Amino acid sequence: xxxxxxxxxxxxxxxxxxxxxxxxxxxxxxxxxxxxxxxxxxxxxxxxxxxxxxxxxxxxxxxxxxxxxxxxxxxxxxxxxxxxxxxxxxxxxxxxxxxxxxxxxxxxxxxxxxxxxxxxxxxxxxxxxxxxxxxxxxxxxxxxxxxxxxxxxxxxxxxxxxxxxxxxxxxxxxxxxxxxxxxxxxxxxxxxxxxxxxxxxxxxxxxxxxxxxxxxxxxxxxxxxxxxxxxxxxxxxxxxxxxxxxxxxxxxxxxxxxxxxxxxxxxxxxxxxxxxxxxxxxxxxxxxxxxxxxxxxxxxxxx
Amino acid sequence: xxxxxxxxxxxxxxxxxxxxxxxxxxxxxxxxxxxxxxxxxxxxxxxxxxxxxxxxxxxxxxxxxxxxxxxxxxxxxxxxxxxxxxxxxxxxxxxxxxxxxxxxxxxxxxxxxxxxxxxxxxxxxxxxxxxxxxxxxxxxxxxxxxxxxxxxxxxxxxxxxxxxxxxxxxxxxxxxxxxxxxxxxxxxxxxxxxxxxxxxxxxxxxxxxxxxxxxxxxxxxxxxxxxxxxxxxxxxxxxxxxxxxxxxxxxxxxxxxxxxxxxxxxxxxxxxxxxxxxxxxxxxxxxxxxxxxxxxxxxxxxxxxxxxxxxxxxxxxxxxxxxxxxxxxxxxxxxxxxxxxxxxxxxxxxxxxxxxxxxxxxxxxxxxxxxxxxxxxxxxxxxxxxxxxxxxxxxxxxxxxxxxxxxxxxxxxxxxxxxxxxxxxxxx
Numbered sequence: 001x002x003x004x005x006x007x008x009x010x011x012x013x014x015x016x017x018x019x020x021x022x023x024x025x026x027x028x029x030x031x032x033x034x035x036x037x038x039x040x041x042x043x044x045x046x047x048x049x050x051x052x053x054x055x056x057x058x059x060x061x062x063x064x065x066x067x068x069x070x071x072x073x074x075x076x077x078x079x080x081x082x083x084x085x086x087x088x089x090x091x092x093x094x095x096x097x098x099x100x101x102x103x104x105x106x107x108x109x110x111x112x113x114x115x116x117x118x119x120x121x122x123x124x125x126x127x128x129x130x131x132x133x134x135x136x137x138x139x140x141x142x143x144x145x146x147x148x149x150x151x152x153x154x155x156x157x158x159x160x161x162x163x164x165x166x167x168x169x170x171x172x173x174x175x176x177x178x179x180x181x182x183x184x185x186x187x188x189x190x191x192x193x194x195x196x197x198x199x200x201x202x203x204x205x206x207x208x209x210x211x212x213x214x215x216x217x218x219x220x221x222x223x224x225x226x227x228x229x230x231x232x233x234x235x236x237x238x239x240x241x242x243x244x245x246x247x248x249x250x251x252x253x254x255x256x257x258x259x260x261x262x263x264x265x266x267x268x269x270x271x272x273x274x275x276x277x278x279x280x281x282x283x284x285x286x287x288x289x290x291x292x293x294x295x296x297x298x299x300x301x302x303x
Numbered sequence: 304x305x306x307x308x309x310x311x312x313x314x315x316x317x318x319x320x321x322x323x324x325x326x327x328x329x330x331x332x333x334x335x336x337x338x339x340x341x342x343x344x345x346x347x348x349x350x351x352x353x354x355x356x357x358x359x360x361x362x363x364x365x366x367x368x369x370x371x372x373x374x375x376x377x378x379x380x381x382x383x384x385x386x387x388x389x390x391x392x393x394x395x396x397x398x399x400x401x402x403x404x405x406x407x408x409x410x411x412x413x414x415x416x417x418x419x420x421x422x423x424x425x426x427x428x429x430x431x432x433x434x435x436x437x438x439x440x441x442x443x444x445x446x447x448x449x450x451x452x453x454x455x456x457x458x459x460x461x462x463x464x465x466x467x468x469x470x471x472x473x474x475x476x477x478x479x480x481x482x483x484x485x486x487x488x489x490x491x492x493x494x495x496x497x498x499x500x501x502x503x504x505x506x507x508x509x510x511x512x513x514x515x516x517x518x519x520x521x522x523x524x525x526x527x528x529x530x531x532x533x534x535x536x537x538x539x540x541x542x543x544x545x546x547x548x549x550x551x552x553x554x555x556x557x558x559x560x561x562x563x564x565x566x567x568x569x570x571x572x573x574x575x576x577x578x579x580x581x582x583x584x585x586x587x588x589x590x591x592x593x594x595x596x597x598x599x600x601x602x603x604x605x606x607x608x609x610x611x612x613x614x615x616x617x618x619x620x621x622x623x624x625x626x627x628x629x630x631x632x633x634x635x636x637x638x639x640x641x642x643x644x645x646x647x648x649x650x651x652x653x654x655x656x657x658x659x660x661x662x663x664x665x666x667x668x669x670x671x672x673x674x675x676x677x678x679x680x681x682x683x684x685x686x687x688x689x690x691x692x693x694x695x696x697x698x699x700x701x702x703x704x705x706x707x708x709x710x711x712x713x714x715x716x717x718x719x720x721x722x723x724x725x726x727x728x729x730x731x
Contacts (some may be wrong), residue, residue: 032659049690050406123642133551135493135564157706231539245501246554247703264692267386 043273046263052217060272070273072248072258074280080167080252081231081284087171088227089200089220092178099179100186110180116179128169132156132241159249160244166250170237185219188210210237221292225285253277307451318530319555333364334349334512335626339634341396341677342372344578345448345613348639356633361480363626378691385410389544389670390620393627395614397445399436399684400503400691403474405616406444407688412617413665414443416629419438428637430677433652436685437614437642444616446635447652448569449610451641456573456580459595461487469597473515473539476572480548493550496561497574500554501702506682508574509701512536512682514608521683522698526726528697530645537711546704554705574599576611577650577676598678607680612652644669650676689729690705696721 009017016261041060046052099110117122131138134154143149168188187281189212197207211221213220235254238244253273260269339349346369352366370380378401384392385405397405405411425441426434430716433447457469461483470476482492496513499505513519518532543549562579564570568589573579584595599606615635617627633639640651645665650672656662657673684690696718704714 012694047382048404050409051386070442130560133552133560135550135560136567138571154551154555157551242555243501245702246706247501247699247708259695263375263695264381265382265386 007186016266030293037271043268046269050168053268055269060269063274064273064276065268069248069251070256071252073253076251077232077234077251077253080170080234081228084167084170084174085224085227087167087232088175088178089223091175091180093169095176095179096182096186099183110183112177113176115176116173119173121236122174122240124173125169126239128165128172129156129241132161134163137187150167156242157246159246164226166237168242169241170231170234173237174227178227181223182216184221185216189215190193213302217292223289225288228284228288232277232284253280316574327344330469333362335572335623337363337365337393337623337627337630338369338391338631339365339394339396340369340370340392341448341613341615342370344372344649345396345615349634350636351642351648352639353630356630360629362621363629368392369402370396372424374400374483377401380411381405385620387617388620390618390622392572393618393621393623394615394631395618396448396615398613399610399681400618400694401438402445402614403439403685403688403690406439406442410618410619411444412624414446414628414631415616417624418616418632422632423468428655429635429656430652432610432679432681433612436610436681437616439685444618445614446612447612448635449612449640450650450676450679451576451613451653452608452650453507453574453599453611453673454577454580454583454608454677454678455597455599456575457595457597458568458571458590458593460593461571464593469513470600471496471605472600473512473602477546477548480571482580484547491569492553493564494548495572495574496556496564496570497553498556498561499540499702499705500557501698502557503694503698504558504703507611509536509537509540510609510680510682511574511599511606512540515600515604517604519680520684521686524686524720526719528722529715530729533715534572536714537701537704537715540701541707541711544705545707554702568593577581577648577672581648584668590652594671596675598675604680607678610673610679610681612650615651637638653661675677687726689725692725692729693722696725 036274040053040239042055042057042061046054051054054071056127094270099106099113127129128175130136132155134152136159137155140152143153144151161294192214193211193301197211202210218277220235234252235258238250238255239258242250244255254277257270257273257277260266260273308455310520311710313592341349341631342452346367349367350401353367357364365691371377381395381397381401385408397403402411405618409490426446429447430450431725433450434443435447437443437447455469462469465479465483465486468480476495483493484494497508499508510520513533513536516532516535517532518530518536519527520533521527544551544553552560552564558575558632561570561573561575562582565573565575566588580596582588583590599608601607615631618633621627635652637656640653640656641659641662644656644659644662648666649670652655657669657677657688658662662669682690682694687693697721700709700714700718700721703709704711709717
């Protein structure tokens with residue numbers, strides 16, 4: 001059924017032709033917005049003056065570095081990323097090691113463990129906001145009943161308490177996902193290696209640090225990169241739990257960008273901040289990959 | 304060469320088809336299509352309203368689109384939609400904070416060009432404050448669809464038990480709380496609950512306190528926040544928590560949280576929007592039959608409530624503005640204000656509806672609402688096109704003062720300085 005003219009086209013060219021729709025789609029949804037954001041970050045976009053665009057050069061970027069609110073948000077976000085991803089990793093590894101053992105009802109538990117992650121973040125966050133509530137919260141009730149505090153703690157009203165509440169919610173939600181990814185990594189390690197280690201007289205701890213962790217490294221790197229990149233863009237849990245409050249104690253970079261762009265309609269400034277965030281995210285990814293490959297190559301030399 | 308020809312042919316065909324579609328769209332124009340975009344509260348009875356309207360106006364067809372009823376979110380919808388000069392929604396529902404921004408941006412149609420002079424008389428029948436906030440530079444840009452007001456809810460049973468009348472001043476309210484709390488000796492029972500997190504609610508609640516002492520946020524285009532009267536108002540608001548009249552949770556609670564707390568019988572007084580009342584009229588509610596509503600209390604002068612609610616205006620990028628205006632007039636008329644009030648407790652934007660005998664007979668809630676809902680004070684939303692930015696600074700500093708992270712004096716001084724800076728920067 002091939003028509004004559006189509007058959008004459010070389011395979012390579014024909015393949016390229018077929019990718020055009022996908023490529024156009026990519027241009028429309030990724031490349032065009034990216035260029036537009038880069039372009040807009042050099043302008044003061046005055047929505048209320050008929051969308052007038054005034055070229056301001058690097059002013060938006062300079063402003064960001066002098067904006068105490070933005071810098072505070074950057075610090076908050078970095079701290080959030082390091083603490084939550086750290087704990088997610090430790091708890092997730094723990095979950096993975098338990099689920100790797102043989103026990104009855106294992107597949108059921110494996111599914112149940114994913115539940116927190118399957119719930120939308122906003123729902124999670126609202127549930128936890130109520131549990132942390134200073135007046136009718138569940139956590140206060142428990143703490144008072146077991147006698148740790150005598151009167152309700154108003155968690156979300158203090159910078160420290162609100163930060164803790166947000167971290168807690170996020171770690172609770174994502175640890176199980178991290179656990180499952182690490183579990184997949186664990187199961188790809190052949191049992192024979194452990195058997196020969198046992199024959200050589202290695203103890204459980206030694207096997208964990210000398211075998212499990214190094215062999216799990218690819219899975220660990222994937223988890224750390226993906227979780228960090230997502231954590232650096234944290235928005236929903238903050239929007240649902242504290243709206244950046246109390247004062248600006250829990251404002252993240254994306255929350256700040258959202259405020260500036262969509263509430264204050266500073267599209268130019270918002271674009272500049274988005275680009276700065278992208279640079280930060282790329283830096284993080286770069287650091288991980290560099291660290292990973294360097295260790296990989298030194299390990300190779302050692303063997 | 305061949306490929307070049309093919310491409311040319313393709314582009315040509317594309318252009319022809321495109322033009323044909325476009326021309327078709329521009330074609331005969333007997334029928335006017337009007338789309339109204341409004342949040343969920345504004346959607347009450349809208350199907351019925353549209354049907355009745357279309358029966359009377361066969362040449363106009365109306366369609367409703369629902370958007371978020373969270374002010375921040377609907378504002379986000381509008382900033383993106385109007386920045387793209389999208390005219391597909393003819394009528395848009397706006398909160399008081401939105402109208403001036405959108406009017407100044409040229410997004411809204413000056414309605415005074417659409418109506419004939421006789422409509423001026425009709426406008427006088429709306430709540431004066433509600434019309435005022437939609438007037439920019441002497442021109443009307445939106446018509447109030449429904450009002451919203453912070454009301455003072457109280458526990459009728461508790462007040463009766465201790466022989467109190469509903470309070471009219473803050474001093475009375477404070478004394479009643481102290482007496483009842485001491486008498487009940489229930490650690491879960493809070494005195495007066497209101498909203499003071501970093502949301503617009505904290506500004507609205509400040510306006511309530513302010514109304515009693517006669518302070519203002521803006522006057523003649525200038526920020527006059529840092530004044531003795533406002534210091535009195537904010538100090539009083541902060542002091543309520545320190546004196547134990549209000550619980551610490553007011554610094555984190557939004558209106559919904561408070562309505563739950565009050566609904567569980569855990570507060571004597573609550574400052575909240577009318578939506579909460581519907582929950583308490585349900586016989587299943589723990590406070591069924593125990594809730595009273597009164598007007599906002601004051602100090603030297605009677606208190607007034609912070610004005611909210613939704614107004615509708617006409618998109619400047621739309622066609623069929625005449626048809627849209629007909630529907631705006633229709634949906635905001637006396638009869639539909641009354642119908643919405645009877646069947647959904649949505650506060651009418653026309654004063655006379657509150658006294659309507661049929662309404663008072665059919666919806667008992669209005670016996671309560673009528674007292675509280677008519678004394679309104681606006682935020683300076685109509686005095687500046689930068690209100691949303693300015694309000695953000697008030698939210699931040701008021702919340703910080705409520706948390707004890709700065710004194711009320713510092714909060715007002717800092718907020719005023721930062722608000723002035725915003726105005727200076729915008730003036731550049």
